[in-house]
Amino acid sequence: MTLFVVRRGAGAVATFLSSTVLVFIITFALPGDPARAIAGHRQVTASTLSAIRARYGLDQPLWEQYIRWLGRLFRGDLGESFVARRPVSDMMQEALPVTLTLVVLTVVIEVVLGLVVGASVARRSGQRSDNAVLAVCTIGLSVPLFVVGSLTQDLFGIDLRWLPVAGTRNGIFSYVLPALTLALPGIAIAVRLVRAESITQLRAPHTRTARGKGITEAAILRRHVVRNGSVPFVSFVGLEIGALVGGAIVVERVFNLPGVGRAIAQAISQRDNATIIGFTMAIIAVYLLVDLLTDVATMALDPRIERSS
Amino acid sequence: MNGASLFGRGRLAGRFGLRMALWLLSFVGICAVAPQLVVAFAPGSPSPTDCALRAEDGSYQDRLAPNANHWFGTDRQGCDEFSRVIYGARHSLIVGVGAAVLIALVGMSVGVAAGWRGGWVDAIVRRTGDVVLGIPLVVGMILILAVLVPGQRSATTTVVAFTVLLWPTVARISRAATRSIRTESYIEAARAVGATDVRICLRHVVPNALPPVAAYTASLVGLLIGAEAVLSYLGFAVAGSVVSWGQMMDDAQTYYSRSPHLLILPSVFLSAAVAGFLLLGDAIAQGPAGREIDAS
Numbered sequence: 001m002t003l004f005v006v007r008r009g010a011g012a013v014a015t016f017l018s019s020t021v022l023v024f025i026i027t028f029a030l031p032g033d034p035a036r037a038i039a040g041h042r043q044v045t046a047s048t049l050s051a052i053r054a055r056y057g058l059d060q061p062l063w064e065q066y067i068r069w070l071g072r073l074f075r076g077d078l079g080e081s082f083v084a085r086r087p088v089s090d091m092m093q094e095a096l097p098v099t100l101t102l103v104v105l106t107v108v109i110e111v112v113l114g115l116v117v118g119a120s121v122a123r124r125s126g127q128r129s130d131n132a133v134l135a136v137c138t139i140g141l142s143v144p145l146f147v148v149g150s151l152t153q154d155l156f157g158i159d160l161r162w163l164p165v166a167g168t169r170n171g172i173f174s175y176v177l178p179a180l181t182l183a184l185p186g187i188a189i190a191v192r193l194v195r196a197e198s199i200t201q202l203r204a205p206h207t208r209t210a211r212g213k214g215i216t217e218a219a220i221l222r223r224h225v226v227r228n229g230s231v232p233f234v235s236f237v238g239l240e241i242g243a244l245v246g247g248a249i250v251v252e253r254v255f256n257l258p259g260v261g262r263a264i265a266q267a268i269s270q271r272d273n274a275t276i277i278g279f280t281m282a283i284i285a286v287y288l289l290v291d292l293l294t295d296v297a298t299m300a301l302d303p304r305i306e307r308s309s
Numbered sequence: 310m311n312g313a314s315l316f317g318r319g320r321l322a323g324r325f326g327l328r329m330a331l332w333l334l335s336f337v338g339i340c341a342v343a344p345q346l347v348v349a350f351a352p353g354s355p356s357p358t359d360c361a362l363r364a365e366d367g368s369y370q371d372r373l374a375p376n377a378n379h380w381f382g383t384d385r386q387g388c389d390e391f392s393r394v395i396y397g398a399r400h401s402l403i404v405g406v407g408a409a410v411l412i413a414l415v416g417m418s419v420g421v422a423a424g425w426r427g428g429w430v431d432a433i434v435r436r437t438g439d440v441v442l443g444i445p446l447v448v449g450m451i452l453i454l455a456v457l458v459p460g461q462r463s464a465t466t467t468v469v470a471f472t473v474l475l476w477p478t479v480a481r482i483s484r485a486a487t488r489s490i491r492t493e494s495y496i497e498a499a500r501a502v503g504a505t506d507v508r509i510c511l512r513h514v515v516p517n518a519l520p521p522v523a524a525y526t527a528s529l530v531g532l533l534i535g536a537e538a539v540l541s542y543l544g545f546a547v548a549g550s551v552v553s554w555g556q557m558m559d560d561a562q563t564y565y566s567r568s569p570h571l572l573i574l575p576s577v578f579l580s581a582a583v584a585g586f587l588l589l590g591d592a593i594a595q596g597p598a599g600r601e602i603d604a605s
Contacts, residue, residue, distance in 0.1 A: 011439075018440045026452050131325045134588075138329075142583035144535050146542045147558065147576040150565055158566070246445030250539055264448060265543060268455050276452070284443045 079274035088278035099259035105179040114190025122198035140188035149254035166256040197229035238294025327592035333585030340398035355389035405534040408471035416479025424487025438477030486518035528590030
């Protein structure tokens with residue numbers, strides 16, 4: 001177990017370092033001159049531009065810039081935003097809680113609804129209800145998030161005035177509509193997954209044996225169905241957290257939330273290199289960490305996974 | 310876990326899902342190949358370029374609600390919305406199908422090679438795939454598309470960008486399939502009669518690894534059509550005068566509260582296309598060829 005965690009951890013660190021190189025190269029291939037972006041709208045002379053380049057180390061070769069950036073990263077310094085003239089880590093301290101609140105709330109909604117709805121449709125399995133589940137889940141996965149967002153915003157926020165439609169001024173209530181929107185495709189996947197797993201486990205030979213031994217239905221559910229069925233569900237939740245960060249960009253824009261996604265989109269349009277790199281790497285780090293935790297959790301639930309890897 | 314279905318392991322669908330998929334895809338397919346046939350049913354057989362801000366009597370013709378002359382109303386330039394929605398299918402299908410096929414080709418070549426050779430080839434492919442998949446799709450697409458000057462942004466560049474970011478998904482699936490096919494006795498038999506590695510891979514490994522890849526690729530088309538619309542919404546629409554659902558939905562955002570049909574109608578068609586491909590992928594994963602996918 002320890003060996004597995006160490007090996008997986010080392011792999012995650014190696015992946016993270018390789019992705020820093022990739023993101024760094026892509027960012028510096030972006031069109032436009034960062035020195036000009038720093039200078040802003042002012043008319044500047046060539047000597048001012050070269051002074052700016054020297055000040056931010058932009059005149060050095062790309063690999064030297066990369067090494068220095070990496071060195072600062074290990075000291076927790078993500079550099080300074082060219083546009084906002086503030087440390088990137090300060091901007092992240094503002095944006096990260098917004099996106100994390102959104103993602104955590106979304107995952108909670110997905111897990112709760114996925115389990116409740118999935119388990120109850122599993123009990124009513126039959127041709128007609130199966131087709132209905134398939135149709136509803138397909139619709140949930142097919143409608144683009146920004147359309148769902150606009151519709152819920154208009155219906156619950158503007159027409160019914162139940163919930164706030166934009167910004168974060170209303171505390172947790174500000175996140176209800178965005179999280180419900182973001183959760184829709186995940187709920188569709190979770191319902192199908194839970195339904196399929198419950199049916200498989202309830203019909204499995206070992207469940208039949210347990211029933212034959214006279215074990216109560218509650219104990220069968222707890223010890224056999226939930227335990228065995230939880231492995232694919234845990235890996236779904238892990239993958240989902242990573243995927244949600246991408247979807248958050250869209251939802252943050254619809255609901256005007258000042259989160260990581262909005263910060264990245266804005267930084268890319270302003271060619272704010274330090275911010276793009278800092279935020280993208282933060283997302284990748286979160287993704288890799290969640291991936292690692294998921295692997296450890298699924299292995300703890302099902303020790304056979306370690307032996308097969 | 311195989312990841313062959315974007316739905317997660319559904320085990321639903323069956324004939325109902327396949328039938329729905331074929332209906333939806335035939336309709337979207339006709340719109341993409343011969344939109345003239347579909348718009349011929351509408352009054353005056355409009356085309357996306359039939360735009361008039363003012364009619365002959367001087368009344369404004371922009372953002373009309375759906376009516377007898379314009380089934381889906383008109384957009385803010387007074388263009389017939391029905392014909393634009395029908396003609397918009399082509400761009401989405403070109404990007405979605407084009408990118409999915411390219412991803413399948415690249416991913417499968419790399420995945421089969423990695424699974425067959427093993428060793429350092431396999432290690433490099435897996436590590437590179439992990440790095441690429443660590444970047445969220447939307448972030449990666451914005452980064453790549455922002456590298457290109459807006460004038461260069463086209464269906465082709467979108468397809469290439471999708472391929473760069475998503476080839477590892479198919480590579481993983483085909484690698485896993487190849488690993489299990491490698492140990493089959495028919496591979497040993499082929500080797501015993503002196504077949505070369507390349508021949509074995511092309512004649513035996515690829516056909517047998519195809520079902521899970523096909524199932525994933527079909528669902529992937531749906532995912533990509535949706536992602537393409539999201540990119541338009543984020544301001545990375547294709548340049549020029551291409552009629553696309555994403556562009557139409559993006560334009561409609563501003564007028565949503567007064568002209569909701571301009572957002573809803575293209576969304577319904579886009580969602581139908583996405584649903585068709587998701588259901589198709591699901592049906593393949595559960596068809597006769599897909600049985601083995603679940604068992605692995």
